[in-house]
Amino acid sequence: MKKYHIETHVKSNYIAEESSPEQERYVFAYTVTISNTGEEPAKLISRHWVITDADGRIQEVRGKGVIGQQPHLKPGESYTYTSGTVMETAIGFMQGSYQMLADDGTKFDAVIPAFRLVVPGVLH
Numbered sequence: 001m002k003k004y005h006i007e008t009h010v011k012s013n014y015i016a017e018e019s020s021p022e023q024e025r026y027v028f029a030y031t032v033t034i035s036n037t038g039e040e041p042a043k044l045i046s047r048h049w050v051i052t053d054a055d056g057r058i059q060e061v062r063g064k065g066v067i068g069q070q071p072h073l074k075p076g077e078s079y080t081y082t083s084g085t086v087m088e089t090a091i092g093f094m095q096g097s098y099q100m101l102a103d104d105g106t107k108f109d110a111v112i113p114a115f116r117l118v119v120p121g122v123l124h
Helices: none
Strands: 006-014 026-036 042-053 058-064 078-087 091-102 107-118
Touching: 006 091, 006 107, 026 107, 042 078, 042 107
Parallel strands: none
Antiparallel strands: 006 026, 026 078, 042 058, 042 091, 091 107
16 A cells, blocks of 8 residues: 555536537536555645647646635545536547645645546546
8 A cells, every 4th residue: 555645536517507518618517536555644725737628728727725615534534526617619628636734744645547527428
């Protein structure tokens, strides 16, 4: 087991009622579960997202915590939250990282692997 290790699991959903395809506005929600699978308690300090749409446009989002929270996770604990993003295309993807601070003062990044944002029925 690694001393510092955070796993992430993401599920994304298209929000049709808030989207407006004729105006190139596609709204997606994503739910992230952050799990401390390491040996050291750690606090999520900040986030960095890279959002890329189908036309190659990139948005970068940086900020303190997630949805106004800075969860502190002991080994074996998880934290789940839902947030959202808006894109100009029906397909895109997000990836990023959480900047973590372990109780022993060590800073480390928890990588969030790329996941797709797709309007249902667009891909086969």
